[in-house]
Amino acid sequence: MNQSHSDVIVIGGGVVGTSCAYYLRKAGHSVRLIEREHLAWGASGRNAGFIWLSLRPAGVQLDFARAGGNLYPEIIADIGNEFEYRRNGGMIYCFAEDELQVLRELAGRRRADGLAMEVVDGKTARELCPILPDSVTGATFCPEDAQIYTPKFVQALGRAVRGAGVDILEGTGVSGFITAGERITGVETTAGRFTADTTVLATGSWGPMLAETIGLNLPIRPMRLQAVATKPLPPLFDRLLYGPLALKQYTIIRELPSYREGMFRSLSEEGLRHVDLLECMVQRHDGTVMLGLPMDYPGYDQTATLEGVGITAKVFAEHFPQLTRAEVATSWAGLLPSTPDSLPYIGPLPGHEGLIVAAGHVFGNAAGPITGKLVAELVSGVAPSFDMAPFKVDRHQDYAPETERLW
Numbered sequence: 001m002n003q004s005h006s007d008v009i010v011i012g013g014g015v016v017g018t019s020c021a022y023y024l025r026k027a028g029h030s031v032r033l034i035e036r037e038h039l040a041w042g043a044s045g046r047n048a049g050f051i052w053l054s055l056r057p058a059g060v061q062l063d064f065a066r067a068g069g070n071l072y073p074e075i076i077a078d079i080g081n082e083f084e085y086r087r088n089g090g091m092i093y094c095f096a097e098d099e100l101q102v103l104r105e106l107a108g109r110r111r112a113d114g115l116a117m118e119v120v121d122g123k124t125a126r127e128l129c130p131i132l133p134d135s136v137t138g139a140t141f142c143p144e145d146a147q148i149y150t151p152k153f154v155q156a157l158g159r160a161v162r163g164a165g166v167d168i169l170e171g172t173g174v175s176g177f178i179t180a181g182e183r184i185t186g187v188e189t190t191a192g193r194f195t196a197d198t199t200v201l202a203t204g205s206w207g208p209m210l211a212e213t214i215g216l217n218l219p220i221r222p223m224r225l226q227a228v229a230t231k232p233l234p235p236l237f238d239r240l241l242y243g244p245l246a247l248k249q250y251t252i253i254r255e256l257p258s259y260r261e262g263m264f265r266s267l268s269e270e271g272l273r274h275v276d277l278l279e280c281m282v283q284r285h286d287g288t289v290m291l292g293l294p295m296d297y298p299g300y301d302q303t304a305t306l307e308g309v310g311i312t313a314k315v316f317a318e319h320f321p322q323l324t325r326a327e328v329a330t331s332w333a334g335l336l337p338s339t340p341d342s343l344p345y346i347g348p349l350p351g352h353e354g355l356i357v358a359a360g361h362v363f364g365n366a367a368g369p370i371t372g373k374l375v376a377e378l379v380s381g382v383a384p385s386f387d388m389a390p391f392k393v394d395r396h397q398d399y400a401p402e403t404e405r406l407w
Helices: 016-025 060-069 074-078 097-111 120-129 150-163 204-212 244-249 307-318 366-380
Strands: 003-009 033-035 090-093 118-121 138-142 167-169 174-178 183-189 192-203 220-231 241-242 276-283 289-296 328-338 345-349 351-357
Touching: 003 016, 003 174, 003 183, 003 289, 016 033, 016 097, 016 150, 016 366, 033 192, 060 366, 074 120, 074 150, 090 097, 090 120, 090 244, 097 138, 118 120, 120 138, 150 167, 174 192, 174 204, 204 328, 204 351, 220 307, 244 276, 276 307, 289 307, 307 328, 345 366, 351 366
Parallel strands: 003 033, 003 192, 033 167, 090 241, 183 351, 192 351
Antiparallel strands: 090 138, 118 138, 174 183, 183 192, 220 289, 220 328, 241 276, 276 289, 345 351
């Protein structure tokens, strides 16, 4: 084989890019994966690891997230579970009776949508998750929610595909596409020119930059999520935890009959100017507790801020007295790609043969594996295992990415 040519080039070394490489190689294609920094450098190396179905709206979002989540057992059977996959369920807790009524309505709607969810009282919630304080009045429980340690998942996929013959180039920036008429035939990089029959653009929040070079508007808006991690603690809980301060961001919550403006708020939020707290928490196998996630839109700035770290520490110290004296190990931020309809762009681009886009995954831990499988099916000429119409790459050509919206 020409060393500069492969069947497929995948640009991007996150959960989506490595999933594409994994399924493409399993389908028999020669693959080269190119990553500007290192595997799991972007959002995949900085997120909470939620495979979160509880608040995915019914229809395409829920079906797509579930299809991706259901691929993990077969991936584990193939490459092992070095990435802390657990399907122990997720909980949304609350501190007030009116909030609990909203959660009851949410659970009823979720069951009607075909998602297993129940509401439990405070006592049962603490039996399911002992770290929850006495002040918790109740919680939802969804056994379908799962979790991974995303950087370890990406690294495990990387080892697996390397072992299967995929050429992974880290520290290699892509500056543009090579074209022949209307066909994309490869990429220009800091390590030279590489050609391929198909090129896959899987660069998450950075997708618009390369897309612009061929006249494609991908209105992917980078959403900064910050996090704080404690030093390792004894085992305290193994559920995914979502707190009430996050809920006002979701249309699926705001549409419920008992929801009122002003609910799911804290006095600690009153002085915030720039961030909203998506209150969530998870404990890793090593005992580290990850707390977050302050959310804002500062462009491509991945630095943690005093405001973001401060509100995280303040709220969790108030809500979880057991953590008040926990030692902080580190804080960080990452950029989660968001799109106007919270669905990724997946598929070919009309007028640009040889290019497949796979970018804009706001729930990439769930959607990454199924995206990889779909990309491999498209490249192989196999009928996709999921309806591709909702993911059309050119569906938002006239949309301004800065438009404000809720999930």
